[in-house]
Amino acid sequence: MxxxxxxxxxxxxxxALVILARDGYTRASIDAIAAEADVSTRTIYNHFGDKAGLFxxxxxxxxxxxxxxxxxxxxxxxxxVTDIETDLRDFGRAWATAIPEYADHFALVRQINAERxxxxxxxxxxxxxxxxxxxxxxxxxxxxxxxxxxxxxIDDPDLAALHFALLVSANDPSQPGVALADHDLDTMVxxxxxxxxxxxxx
Amino acid sequence: MxxxxxxxxxxxxxxALVILARDGYTRASIDAIAAEADVSTRTIYNHFGDKAGLFxxxxxxxxxxxxxxxxxxxxxxxxxVTDIETDLRDFGRAWATAIPEYADHFALVRQINAERxxxxxxxxxxxxxxxxxxxxxxxxxxxxxxxxxxxxxIDDPDLAALHFALLVSANDPSQPGVALADHDLDTMVxxxxxxxxxxxxx
DNA sequence: ACCGATGTACAACGTTCGTTGTAGAAATTA
DNA sequence: TAATTTCTACAACGAACGTTGTACATCGGT
Numbered sequence: 001m002x003x004x005x006x007x008x009x010x011x012x013x014x015x016a017l018v019i020l021a022r023d024g025y026t027r028a029s030i031d032a033i034a035a036e037a038d039v040s041t042r043t044i045y046n047h048f049g050d051k052a053g054l055f056x057x058x059x060x061x062x063x064x065x066x067x068x069x070x071x072x073x074x075x076x077x078x079x080x081v082t083d084i085e086t087d088l089r090d091f092g093r094a095w096a097t098a099i100p101e102y103a104d105h106f107a108l109v110r111q112i113n114a115e116r117x118x119x120x121x122x123x124x125x126x127x128x129x130x131x132x133x134x135x136x137x138x139x140x141x142x143x144x145x146x147x148x149x150x151x152x153x154i155d156d157p158d159l160a161a162l163h164f165a166l167l168v169s170a171n172d173p174s175q176p177g178v179a180l181a182d183h184d185l186d187t188m189v190x191x192x193x194x195x196x197x198x199x200x201x202x
Numbered sequence: 203m204x205x206x207x208x209x210x211x212x213x214x215x216x217x218a219l220v221i222l223a224r225d226g227y228t229r230a231s232i233d234a235i236a237a238e239a240d241v242s243t244r245t246i247y248n249h250f251g252d253k254a255g256l257f258x259x260x261x262x263x264x265x266x267x268x269x270x271x272x273x274x275x276x277x278x279x280x281x282x283v284t285d286i287e288t289d290l291r292d293f294g295r296a297w298a299t300a301i302p303e304y305a306d307h308f309a310l311v312r313q314i315n316a317e318r319x320x321x322x323x324x325x326x327x328x329x330x331x332x333x334x335x336x337x338x339x340x341x342x343x344x345x346x347x348x349x350x351x352x353x354x355x356i357d358d359p360d361l362a363a364l365h366f367a368l369l370v371s372a373n374d375p376s377q378p379g380v381a382l383a384d385h386d387l388d389t390m391v392x393x394x395x396x397x398x399x400x401x402x403x404x
Numbered sequence: 405a406c407c408g409a410t411g412t413a414c415a416a417c418g419t420t421c422g423t424t425g426t427a428g429a430a431a432t433t434a
Numbered sequence: 435t436a437a438t439t440t441c442t443a444c445a446a447c448g449a450a451c452g453t454t455g456t457a458c459a460t461c462g463g464t
Contacts, residue, residue: 002432004440024316026228029421040442042424051422084404113378114226114309114316128376151404156393159372163397166368173364174330176315191358195365199401202286202353204462207410231451242412244454253452405464412459420451430441 011037012044013061016054021107025055025115056123059112062105063131069098070135078142084151085197092168092189099169100179107177136161167192213239214246215263218256223309227257227317258325261314264307265333271300272337280344286353287399294370294391301371302381309379338363369394 015037019028030051034041048054077091099106116124139161147154154160168189171180180188217239221230232253236243250256279293301308318326341363349356356362370391373382382390 022319043441110316114312117224132376152402153404154402159393160402162372163369166372167365170364170368174334191361195401197401197403199397199399200354200356200362201399202355245411
C-alpha cells in the first residue's frame with residue numbers, strides 16, 4: 001500500500017471518529033466527515049464501501065488504539081506491586097486520566113451503546129474482542145496475580161476487574177465525558193480504591 | 203382537560219418512548235411514533251410543537267415514572283434495616299430487578315447520553331433533577347442514616363450511593379439492556395454487595 | 405341534540421442525505 | 435518520461451423526513 005493511500009485512510013478514520021463521536025451515526029453526514037478529513041466523499045466510498053462500512057472500521061480502529069494505551073497502563077503499573085494501596089492508587093489515577101484523554105473514543109462508545117440494535121452482531125463482536133474484552137481480561141489476569149500473592153482477596157477476577165474499573169472512574173454520571181480537575185480526579189480515584197480495598201463495612 | 207386529551211397524550215408519550223428508545227432521536231420518525239401510538243402525526247405536533255419538544259416531554263415523563271419506582275424500592279427496603287448484609291442484598295436484588303423491567307427507559311437514557319451535545323442544557327438539567335439526581339439523593343440520605351447508626355462507615359454519602367448502584371448492577375457491559383437470568387442476577391448482586399461492604403482487601 | 409374543542413386524513417413543500425457515474429487532475433511507480 | 439493507480443470535483447438520482455395548511459370527522463360537555 002502506497003504512502004498516500006495509508007495517509008488518506010488514517011485521515012478518514014480520524015476525521016470520521018471526530019464527527020461520529022460528536023453527532024452519532026445517523027446525524028453524521030458523509031459530507032461532514034469528508035470535510036473534516038479533508039478528503040473527497042468519493043474516496044470514502046472507494047475505501048469503505050458505504051457508511052456502515054466506514055462506521056465499523058472507525059469503531060475497530062479506535063477501539064484498538066485505546067486498548068493498546070490501556071494495556072500499556074496496566075503493564076506499567078501492575079507489573080511490580082509492593083504496597084497494594086499506593087500502587088493501586090497510582091494505577092487508578094493513570095487509568096482515570098486516560099479516559100478524558102480519549103474523549104472522542106468514549107463518546108463513540110456511547111454512540112455504539114445507543115445504536116446497538118442497528119449494528120450487525122458480527123461488528124459488535126469484533127469490537128468487543130479487540131477492545132473492552134481484551135483489556136478487561138488483561139486487568140483480570142493482573143488481579144488474579146495479586147490475589148495469588150495474597151495482596152488481594154478475589155474470587156472472580158473478571159468481576160473484580162470490572163468493579164475496580166467502575167469504582168475508580170465513578171465520576172458524576174450527570175456529566176459523562178467531561179474532564180474533572182486534577183484534584184477532583186484524585187479524590188474520586190482515592191475513594192474508589194478505598195472502596196475497592198476496604199468497602200463500606202461498619 | 204378532557205379524558206380523551208390525556209389518553210391520547212399518554213399514548214403518544216408511551217409510543218414515543220418505545221420508538222425513541224429503540225431508534226434514537228434522529229432515526230425515529232414522527233410517522234413511526236404516530237403509528238406506534240395509534241395517533242395522527244398532526245396530533246403530535248398539536249401537543250408538543252415539534253420533534254424536539256416531544257423528545258423532551260418523553261424524557262421527563264419516563265424519568266419521573268422510573269424515579270418513582272426506584273424511590274419506592276428505596277423506601278420499602280431501607281426503611282427498617284437490622285442485618286446490614288441481608289437487607290442490602292434484598293435491596294440490591296430489588297434494585298437490579300427494576301432495571302430490565304424498565305428496559306425502554308434505560309435504552310432512552312443511552313440515547314440521551316449519546317445525544318447530549320444536541321439537547322438543550324435546560325432539558326438535560328430538568329431531566330437530571332426529576333430523575334437521577336432525585337433518586338441518588340434519596341439513596342444517599344438512607345446511606346447516611348445507616349452510617350449514623352454504625353451499620354456502615356461512610357464519608358461521602360452521595361459517592362457511596364453511586365458506588366453501591368454501580369456495584370450491584372455491574373453486569374457484563376458487553377450486553378447492556380439484556381436481562382440476566384435470576385440466578386446470574388443474584389450472583390451479580392451478592393458479589394456487588396460483598397464488594398460494597400468488605401471490598402477486596404487481602 | 406347542539407357546540408366547541410380535539411383528532412384525522414391527505415396533500416404538499418422544502419431540505420437533507422446516501423450513493424453512483426464520469427471525466428480529468430495528481431501522485432506513485434517503472 | 436510513460437503508465438498506472440489513486441484522488442477530486444461535480445452533477446444527478448431517488449428516497450426519507452419534518453412540518454404545515456386544510457377540510458372533515460368525532461367526541462365531551464351543556
